[in-house]
Amino acid sequence: MSEPPSESPGTPVPPGGLTTGAVARRLGVSPTTLRSWDRRYGIGPAVRADGRHRRWTPADVAVLETMCKLTSAGVPPGEAARAARDGGAATVTAERPVRTEPSARSGAAGTLPLGDVRQECRGLARAAVRLDAPAVEEQLTAAVEEHGLTVAWQEVMVPTLHAVGRKWASSGDRYVEVEHLLSWHVSTTLRRHTPPPVQQDGGAPAAGPVLLACVPGEQHTLPLEALNAALGQRGTATRMFGAAVPAEALTAAVRRLGPAAVVLWAQARSSASVPLARHVAGTRWGVKGARRQPAVVLAGPGWAGRSTRGMLRPTSLPEALDTLSALP
Known part of the structure; x- marks a missing residue:
């Protein structure tokens, strides 16, 4: 499926001008911000089609681009607006050096x-x-x-x-x-x-969830949050524990939940503990004769180059989703 064309600062402005939404996408500014700049500082379209609808001409967009460069460089909006209306960064006072946006x-x-x-x-x-x-x-x-x-x-x-x-x-x-x-x-x-946690019929928590945790000392949770959301959208039950889970707490959670899999995230090599991963993989629960162990999924660049035989090692979000979906 082809993608709709997107505006960028290097794309010519059509003769009829751009809508506010198109300018916002072009410059990475919210439409609310554009309207605020127009209302407060007079940085708006010179002509409005039918007297109401905003259409931004090439000159209007050039003023906005200067406004964006100046505010990105730390110039207060009021001062940036005056400079943009007057023709660019060269009019900003010498006391405030401005870095316009290069390539x-x-x-x-x-x-x-x-x-x-x-x-x-x-x-x-x-x-x-x-x-x-x-x-x-x-x-x-x-x-x-x-x-x-x-x-x-x-x-x-x-x-x-x-x-x-x-x-x-x-x-x-x-x-x-x-x-x-x-x-x-x-x-x-x-x-x-992220959808709400998956429930079984009757309201009981789904059995064998996927447990998501950062290893001790690891604070980077965003990749796990992305995996948690994507698994939820697939209808997979999860338990998200977040940043820097202590080893003892992690082991206790595995025994209490009986997860189908444990995902351990390590951003840094210094925090990727192979002994901890092996300990989690060896944790067992259930009645005698029917005891089970979790699959351990090692995620994050910290595990690269480590000896992790017998453990799963996806390298991207789609691969992690496919790996976890393929588990019994």
Whole structure:
């Protein structure tokens, strides 16, 4: 199925102009933000079709692009609006040096190193750098609704999160706030699309759920949240334990729940404990003569290069879904 064309800053504006929604997708700004800029600062379309409907001309869009570059560089909206209306960043006072947005290849401040990605990633990245929470929320929701949760996670959320992480790592303490805001809204979107826990007839919890846990010391939960949501959409019962689950608590939960599988996430090699994984795999429950053990699924880059014979090792969300769906 072909995808509808998406607007980008390099795409020519049609002669009839763009709608507010098209401009929002083009620049990674929420329509609410555009209307707010129009109302507060006069950054709006010069002409409205039929006196009511907004149509943004090439000149209007150019002003908006300057406004976005300046606000991404940390210029207050009021000052950025004045500069944008007056013709660009050169009019901003000398006391406030402004970094206009160069190409992503340059890696300069104000941009994220995205590479060859979906257009949605660029809009999401621009919104995140501006700390435009409404736009971030809107773009994440639109990605899930258009592509489905698995594709949205792999091809929109993950590339943008990685780009933010690389920017943070190369910029010292800068851009930490961008990563926190984006991570929060990704988590919110994933939970919003997670169905309620699966129940058996009569209201009893479904037997043999998939247990999802980060290993001790591991705080990165977003990949597990994505897996939890995707499993829920497939009707698979899960129990999500989240970040840094102590080894004793993990073992106790396995004995109490009798899970079909235990997914252990490790982002870093330092936290990926093979002895812990083997201990979980050897945990047994049930009556004598019919005792069972869980399948152990090792997820995350921390397990790479480790000797994990006898344990499952998916390397992507679709592979993890297929692996867990194939279990008895």
